[in-house]
Amino acid sequence: MWDFFETVRHRHSVRKYQADMPVEREKLHAILEMACAAPSAGDLQAYHIEVATSQADRDALRRAADNQSFIAEAPVCLVFCTDAARSAARYGTRGETLYAVQDATIAAAYAQLAIVAAGMASTWVGNFDATEVCRTLGIPAGLTPVALLSVGYPAELPEETPRRRLDEVINFR
């Protein structure tokens, strides 16, 4: 089992997946539990997660996401949606426009790390048509997809991605 720092360092976007290796139900459940362990404003968890496993749903998501083919090739696609009304009920406009997005995307980030810890890989997909995703998966009004995660066993060793220097990003005071 990797420690947290190794897990973070080993997370890279993977866009090729083992076609014959499905994601085990128990691992998927554990990953979703970790997503839901993320902090959320007022502990409201103002999000909803659609778990797309069928080929038909993954093909539909690929089409809605600019035909990024790895989405259909990965055995699972997680669709993180905001539930703006849930946060708005307590926090008004700030909940609706900010906290719900933060809740959903922090959950997605936790899921990405849990996926690595479970021996798999993912790619965060932001380039998609949210209206098309809702239409095709029948996502109820009020929920807005904000991030997709393709999930599966990797079939490529991704390139290390560079990061900006810490002193460019951070200001110690």
Ligand SMILES: Cc1cc2nc3c(=O)[nH]c(=O)nc-3n(C[C@H](O)[C@H](O)[C@H](O)COP(=O)(O)O)c2cc1C
């Ligand atoms: C908000 C967001 C949107 C992204 N959208 C896409 C996308 O549509 N397609 C894609 O292939 N990768 C997408 N990515 C993945 C980034 O390209 C990737 O995380 C970045 O290049 C750093 O590489 P790494 O994940 O391997 O560290 C997205 C990542 C984030 C956080």
